[in-house]
Amino acid sequence: MNPMTLCFADDTLERRYRRQQIETSHKLSRFTIPLSCVMFASYALIEISLTHHFESLLLLRAGILASVLSLFLLSRHARYRHRVNGLLCLASLSAALGTLAMFHLGNDHAVDHHEMHEGEFPAYFVSLLLLVFWTYTLLGLQFIYALACGLLIWMGCTASCAILHSGTGVLVEANEAFFMMSANLLAGMSAYSRERQSRLLFLRECHVTDERDNLRDHATRDSLTGLLNRRALMEHLDQVLDIQAPGVIQAALFIDLDGFKPINDRHGHHIGDQVLSIIGERLGDTLRGNDIVGRLGGDEFLVLISREGDSRQGPETLANRLVDAISRPIHLEVDGEPLIIGVSASVGVCLFPFSGATPETIIARADGAMYEAKQRGRGRVVAANPLRLVL
Numbered sequence: 001m002n003p004m005t006l007c008f009a010d011d012t013l014e015r016r017y018r019r020q021q022i023e024t025s026h027k028l029s030r031f032t033i034p035l036s037c038v039m040f041a042s043y044a045l046i047e048i049s050l051t052h053h054f055e056s057l058l059l060l061r062a063g064i065l066a067s068v069l070s071l072f073l074l075s076r077h078a079r080y081r082h083r084v085n086g087l088l089c090l091a092s093l094s095a096a097l098g099t100l101a102m103f104h105l106g107n108d109h110a111v112d113h114h115e116m117h118e119g120e121f122p123a124y125f126v127s128l129l130l131l132v133f134w135t136y137t138l139l140g141l142q143f144i145y146a147l148a149c150g151l152l153i154w155m156g157c158t159a160s161c162a163i164l165h166s167g168t169g170v171l172v173e174a175n176e177a178f179f180m181m182s183a184n185l186l187a188g189m190s191a192y193s194r195e196r197q198s199r200l201l202f203l204r205e206c207h208v209t210d211e212r213d214n215l216r217d218h219a220t221r222d223s224l225t226g227l228l229n230r231r232a233l234m235e236h237l238d239q240v241l242d243i244q245a246p247g248v249i250q251a252a253l254f255i256d257l258d259g260f261k262p263i264n265d266r267h268g269h270h271i272g273d274q275v276l277s278i279i280g281e282r283l284g285d286t287l288r289g290n291d292i293v294g295r296l297g298g299d300e301f302l303v304l305i306s307r308e309g310d311s312r313q314g315p316e317t318l319a320n321r322l323v324d325a326i327s328r329p330i331h332l333e334v335d336g337e338p339l340i341i342g343v344s345a346s347v348g349v350c351l352f353p354f355s356g357a358t359p360e361t362i363i364a365r366a367d368g369a370m371y372e373a374k375q376r377g378r379g380r381v382v383a384a385n386p387l388r389l390v391l
């Protein structure tokens with residue numbers, strides 16, 4: 001984490017944090033901006049009773065309110081939601097510019113009409129100080145944006161006081177600059193430590209989420225192929241049976257490679273692993289988005305599909321496509337030499353739901369059909385004995 005800007009060195013992490021921060025900012029500003037606007041508008045009542053030239057001040061006040069509110073509404077628009085930091089910075093700066101104008105207008109008028117002595121702080125300077133706090137702590141801005149605004153307000157205030165009040169003396173200007181800088185320091189420190197804490201918490205949450213995902217992957221994925229493992233497949237089958245939709249036909253395709261052992265024996269276990277991995281990819285590539293594929297273990301895979309309507313041929317057609325995909329030659333490289341491996345598969349198809357269907361009975365039926373495919377000469381698809389399907 002950069003100690004000055006608080007940004008993460010890792011771009012992806014920073015983007016993730018910013019997305020979260022934008023949401024936080026939206027939630028916070030949804031309450032704090034309207035509330036601040038109400039307070040800002042209600043000061044007009046005091047203003048009317050305090051000064052004789054309130055019309056021009058009221059006009060400025062209305063202008064500030066209009067600009068802040070419109071920038072706030074724009075930041076909530078779906079199209080500009082991700083620009084919340086930039087838009088709220090503009091809201092802060094336009095409010096500061098307007099308040100600075102009120103500060104000078106009020107000050108000049110009061111001095112001209114002997115309502116106060118030169119150099120006394122009118123209420124508008126206090127408003128500017130409050131605005132600095134508001135920018136750092138209530139807009140939900142990222143610290144670095146709030147800091148930029150705070151420093152711009154400080155510079156604007158110091159420069160304009162120096163130019164417009166050159167007659168009031170260095171001490172008055174130093175006073176104004178000092179208070180403005182103090183407001184920046186105090187509010188800035190609070191915003192800095194709050195964002196730092198929030199980033200540290202975010203890092204911890206990311207760590208916990210990654211750990212949890214790793215554990216879940218470990219528990220549900222086959223480490224060699226990255227496909228679902230037996231346990232995850234059984235759980236999925238269980239869920240499918242629980243939420244069986246009417247009119248939807250389901251099928252389990254039990255795939256067992258033919259002649260896989262000789263590949264291991266001839267070329268070594270590591271080549272066998274590569275073959276299993278490539279076949280896993282091919283199965284995934286041949287299936288549709290919501291079909292499920294996993295490895296039961298060894299050279300056995302299971303595919304689970306669901307199709308609307310009573311298309312009993314669909315799963316068999318898909319099973320034949322899977323056999324074709326598996327049977328395509330596999331091109332490998334061993335010690336710089338090309339190696340082409342051919343392997344086929346036998347597939348048993350079991351349609352369900354049928355009465356008394358459980359994950360175990362479904363797999364046992366599909367396995368039985370696959371065994372029959374092996375008996376009939378391998379490299380083929382056999383459907384389990386058709387049963388009365390409960391659709």
Ligand SMILES: Nc1nc2c(ncn2[C@@H]2O[C@H](COP(=O)(O)OP(=O)(O)OP(=O)(O)O)[C@@H](O)[C@H]2O)c(=O)[nH]1
Nearest residue numbers: 256257258259260261262264269270272273298299
């Ligand atoms: N490389 C590799 N081999 C494995 C793995 N798991 C199991 N095997 C091997 O896969 C083979 C599977 O045995 P079989 O199904 O009898 O082999 P097969 O030659 O395909 O026999 P048929 O199914 O009758 O055609 C065994 O030799 C296991 O040692 C693994 O993760 N990696």
